[in-house]
Amino acid sequence: MLIRLLNACHHFPGFVYESASLDETVNTIEVSVRPRRRSSPICSACGKSGRGYDTLAERRFEFIPIWGFAVVLRYRMRRVQCRTCGVKVEDVPWGIGKHGLTRAYMLYLAHWARKLSWLETARSFHTTWEKVCQAVEYVVQWGLEQRQLGHIHALGVDEIAYGRGHKYLTLVYQIDAGCVRLLWIGKERTTASFEQFFTLIGKERASKIAFVCSDMWPAYLKVIASHCANALNILDRFHVVAKMNDAIDDVRASEARRMVQDGYEPVLKKSRWCLLKRPGNLTDQQRVKLSDVLRYNLQSVRAYLLKEAFQQFWEYDSPAWAGKFLDQWCTQVMRSRITPMKKFAKTMRTHRELLLNYFRAKKAYSSGVVEGLNNKAKVTMRKAYGFRTFKITELSLYHALGKLPEPKLTHSFY
Ligand SMILES: [Zn+2]
Structure with missing residues (x-):
């Protein structure tokens, strides 16, 4: 019965399944395999068939388990007297090199x-x-x-924290309308590391990239500017919003601390999310809390209002008008005497042109895609746990997000 099944789904010309027996002590079905009479072995070095030289000790290959039993193929590998390569071990179609798994x-x-x-x-x-x-x-x-890199129209670059301490990986995604996949993973987030990606794809391909979405990390901006001369570098909206929220949080936390020290009523207590979330996303309770907080003349409140006013920035269509708005908003913030917000505004001024690229690209590449991919990447890294080395992380990410081509089998087992 099992032999018939194997012949139906996992048959290779030149080989015969001889017998199957169940070893109940170890829950294993042992299947012995032998070469068909007068079939000649294939040289594993060059792929040509040659004359048999001798036969080695039996090797075991694990096959897909069934009904709770392990299935093992047992086979004595032959050696080939190859005309070109000399004496070599034969190549068997169910195995891969020295692997113990089929x-x-x-x-x-x-x-x-x-x-x-x-x-x-x-x-x-x-x-x-x-x-x-x-x-x-x-x-x-x-x-x-086996993968084809092909033409790359749009790239997304992001970092992801991994391991203990401040360790980061650089992830590069292709974010074309028809092809979204992880292209490359780099150790660190340095210039030297990111350069390797461009070595991989080559000058020609890099010069044809039209859009790159990234955050404001200086090493990324520098490498993108030097390798993608013809691309619009777009700052990811998600990262801009995250940076602004960091500033708001800073203002709130230090003000709350000051108020406690000076013996004021702790109005800012539990106000964190009220100030960070968009009004539309607040719970009823948070909405009540927010309207309570807004009655006070606090730095946190002023920072919050500045943040909400900034939302208008994303609504523009014309880069020129968006730029005008940005300049006015930054001027207003610089007069606010709220240090973390001023710092944020300075960053916005430094990256003015890159921010406006979002509008020049007609808002085609917002952060949504990259953000979604990065969330998937985080979930994947959690799923592969066991050893948190770079290599394991790299494997699991390529496996989950790389959309890599896969070796084909004649029969699909899943
Ligand atoms: Zn050979």
Whole structure:
């Protein structure tokens, strides 16, 4: 029965499934495989068939488990007397080099590891986290070698925190209308690291990039300016809003502390989200709190009103009018004597041209796409847990977000 199933879904010319037996002590179905008589082995170095030289000790290849039993293919590898390469081990179509897992099982595990966490995948199929990792590694490496970079119209660059302390990775996404995928992951967020991405894609391709969305990190801006001469660098709206919110939070926290020290009524207590959220997103309770806070003449209130006034910036269509608004808003803030807000306004002035690129690009590339991808990346990193090394993180991110091509099997097992 099992032999018939295997012949139906996992058959290779030149090889025969000989027998299957169940070893109940270890819950394993052992399937022995032998070469078809008079079939010649294939040289693993050059892929040509040659004369058989000798036969090695039996090797075991793990196949996809069924009905709670592990399935192992047992096969004695032949060595080939190859005309070009000399004596070499044969190539078997179900295996990959020295791996103990069959190709079919690797693809199967890698498929599930994109849906479940790696640990859940290992548990569901009675295998180990390490083997799931091997499977993902194989699929990702294959995919990276086979993928076509093609023409890249729009890029998104973002950093993501990982590991302990202030460690960051640089993630580069393609954000074209028809193709959204993770293209590259860099250790650190330095100029030197980001340069490597442009080495990968080459000068020609880089010169044709039309839009790059990024945050205000100086290393990114510098590298983009030097490699994408023909691109509009757009500052991500999401990051601008986040920076402004940091300023608001700063103002509120220090003012609240001062009020407590000076013995005032703690009006700012529990006001954090009222001041950070857009009015439309407040809960009823927060709305009441906000209208209460707004009655006081506080720095936090003035900062809040400045922030809300800034919303109009995003409504413009013309870069010129948006620029005029930005200048006026910054002047107003600089007169406010609220230090964190003034600092924010200075940053906006420094990046004036990049901010206006959002309008020059006709608002086509807002932060939504990159932000969404980054959220996905964070979830992925959590799912791959086990070892938080750069390599594991890199593998899991390419696997989940790279849209990499996959090796094909004649039969689909999932
Ligand atoms: Zn050869």
